[in-house]
Amino acid sequence: MGSISFRNVDKTFGAGAIKALEGINLEIADKEFVAIVGPSGCGKTTCLRMVAGFEAASSGDVLVNGKAVTAPGPDRAVVFQQFALFPWKTVRENIDLGLRNKNLPAAAREEAIAGALRLMSLESHADAFPHQLSGGMQQRVAIARAYVLDPVVLLMDEPFGALDAQTRVVMQEELVRLARRNPRTVLFITHAVEEAVYLADRVAIMTRRPGRIKEVLDIRTVRQSENWDSHPKIEDVMDLESFVHLRTHIWKSLREEKGFRDV
Amino acid sequence: MTLAGKRKAVIGLTTLGGVIALWFLTTAVTGLVSGARFPSPAEFWTSLSQISGRGYAGATLLSHALHSLKLVAMGFAVAVLTGVPLGLWMGWSRRVEAFVNPVFLIIRPIPPLAWIPLAILWLGLGDAAKIMVIWFSAFVPSVINAFTGVRNIDRPVLEAARMLGTPRWRMVREVIAPAASPMIFTGLRLSLQASWTTLVAAELVGALVGVGFVLNMAQQDIYPGMILVGMLTVGVLGWATTVILAWIERRALAWNVAARD
Numbered sequence: 261m262g263s264i265s266f267r268n269v270d271k272t273f274g275a276g277a278i279k280a281l282e283g284i285n286l287e288i289a290d291k292e293f294v295a296i297v298g299p300s301g302c303g304k305t306t307c308l309r310m311v312a313g314f315e316a317a318s319s320g321d322v323l324v325n326g327k328a329v330t331a332p333g334p335d336r337a338v339v340f341q342q343f344a345l346f347p348w349k350t351v352r353e354n355i356d357l358g359l360r361n362k363n364l365p366a367a368a369r370e371e372a373i374a375g376a377l378r379l380m381s382l383e384s385h386a387d388a389f390p391h392q393l394s395g396g397m398q399q400r401v402a403i404a405r406a407y408v409l410d411p412v413v414l415l416m417d418e419p420f421g422a423l424d425a426q427t428r429v430v431m432q433e434e435l436v437r438l439a440r441r442n443p444r445t446v447l448f449i450t451h452a453v454e455e456a457v458y459l460a461d462r463v464a465i466m467t468r469r470p471g472r473i474k475e476v477l478d479i480r481t482v483r484q485s486e487n488w489d490s491h492p493k494i495e496d497v498m499d500l501e502s503f504v505h506l507r508t509h510i511w512k513s514l515r516e517e518k519g520f521r522d523v
Numbered sequence: 524m525t526l527a528g529k530r531k532a533v534i535g536l537t538t539l540g541g542v543i544a545l546w547f548l549t550t551a552v553t554g555l556v557s558g559a560r561f562p563s564p565a566e567f568w569t570s571l572s573q574i575s576g577r578g579y580a581g582a583t584l585l586s587h588a589l590h591s592l593k594l595v596a597m598g599f600a601v602a603v604l605t606g607v608p609l610g611l612w613m614g615w616s617r618r619v620e621a622f623v624n625p626v627f628l629i630i631r632p633i634p635p636l637a638w639i640p641l642a643i644l645w646l647g648l649g650d651a652a653k654i655m656v657i658w659f660s661a662f663v664p665s666v667i668n669a670f671t672g673v674r675n676i677d678r679p680v681l682e683a684a685r686m687l688g689t690p691r692w693r694m695v696r697e698v699i700a701p702a703a704s705p706m707i708f709t710g711l712r713l714s715l716q717a718s719w720t721t722l723v724a725a726e727l728v729g730a731l732v733g734v735g736f737v738l739n740m741a742q743q744d745i746y747p748g749m750i751l752v753g754m755l756t757v758g759v760l761g762w763a764t765t766v767i768l769a770w771i772e773r774r775a776l777a778w779n780v781a782a783r784d
């Protein structure tokens with residue numbers, strides 16, 4: 261079980277100087293994939309950091325499974341934009357740290373690591389150091405490190421933002437496969453509209469600062485009725501009329517927010 | 524060895540050969556520099572064989588050198604074992620920094636060599652005083668660089684470790700210390716240099732054995748050949764310990780891209 265609730269959440273930084281978020285209300289159901297899009301600086305990362313427990317709300321409540329978030333923990337795994345791997349640990353050791361922290365026996369850890377490596381096609385890189393891997397590979401390690409914790413919610417902050425266009429597409433397709441095969445609650449931050457529509461069950465659109473939720477769009481109903489997941493390639497989905505329609509709607513909505521930078 | 528590395532080695536050897544040739548020319552061949560000011564290669568060789576065989580200033584070169592090496596190793600080790608943990612702790616905890624920093628601000632501007640009289644007053648001319656002075660001089664770079672190393676850790680790396688539920692002690696050993704280790708090693712290099720400087724100074728002022736003592740005796744005996752032997756011995760020892768430290772650093776930081784050049 262891993263629901264996420266934002267209830268009337270405000271966030272102000274630096275003694276009232278910067279009002280980042282205002283009156284955020286959002287309910288994310290267990291095993292639902294929600295993407296947040298919005299102009300840069302609108303407070304997307306701040307939302308995610310409050311669920312992760314790195315940042316506290318100035319007022320209102322951030323709940324996971326009905327309980328207020330107080331500190332970071334392995335029940336809410338984070339995939340950072342800049343990967344945030346431990347460069348002095350090998351791929352295997354990076355994935356292992358969270359398992360060791362859970363005091364799992366060695367055999368169970370071995371099995372979980374092998375599973376995570378297979379899931380992300382990292383088997384042949386298990387003993388490499390992060391600097392020996394490409395950006396896409398490093399982000400696979402970060403995702404494996406998060407997945408292996410078996411978290412109730414997965415928090416991803418522009419995880420593909422630092423990747424080149426081709427790698428990005430591959431990772432998006434893999435994340436879709438992963439999310440459908442092994443569904444869990446995902447809060448996914450992006451400023452790429454297509455990515456949001458392609459991946460998410462619902463897309464929340466935010467206003468510019470102070471960030472508010474402007475609109476929440478249901479994607480899942482369309483995805484299922486139009487059978488998007490039968491197309492293995494992202495470009496085929498992006499060609500469908502139903503996809504184009506949703507994408508254009510979000511574009512227009514964002515365009516109204518001054519200060520939205522084209523991606 | 525790479526091609527560029529080979530070139531560098533050839534150039535280095537050429538320069539060294541040039542310096543030695545110039546030494547021969549100015550002292551032995553032309554007599555431009557008198558033997559009372561700087562020894563000729565032959566005089567240097569005589570001094571070296573004397574101290575290596577019969578000995579000078581109460582012992583052979585080997586015992587003098589080993590004694591100095593031992594003191595540097597001990598002073599350096601004590602400084603690193605106390606300085607690095609303190610630096611890490613100060614980096615990790617603002618409160619510890621607030622407590623320790625004022626003391627540091629007072630002590631830091633005092634040149635390490637200024638501690639020598641006090642150390643000799645307290646502990647005499649023996650090893651303890653020298654270890655103490657080396658400790659004081661090598662301590663500061665170890666602390667400051669470990670501290671800076673912790674403060675410069677990327678925030679997401681720390682947050683990733685917290686998110687993974689890493690307990691406190693494991694956090695220090697497996698995240699904080701390795702993340703700060705490139706800076707820690709920078710501190711160790713500075714500490715090692717400081718150790719040699721301080722040791723020689725301390726032995727010059729008051730000692731009964733050691734390379735600095737050899738230098739001191741040779742100066743009183745007006746013995747340029749032996750002075751050069753003492754100087755070069757310090758140089759070789761300092762160089763050898765630096766090479767060992769660099770080797771350890773390369774092994775410990777094999778994961779670090781920035782260090783592989």
Ligand SMILES: Nc1ncnc2c1ncn2[C@@H]1O[C@H](COP(=O)(O)OP(=O)(O)O)[C@@H](O)[C@H]1O
Nearest residue numbers: 273274278280299300301302303304305306307
């Ligand atoms: N720790 C902080 N201190 C002060 N201001 C911050 C801090 N974190 C974020 N902000 C500000 O809050 C606003 C929202 O930031 P962020 O959540 O990172 O936006 P986004 O991820 O949507 O680009 C920005 O104006 C940013 O400058």
Ligand SMILES: [Mg+2]
Nearest residue numbers: 304305306417
């Ligand atoms: Mg952001």
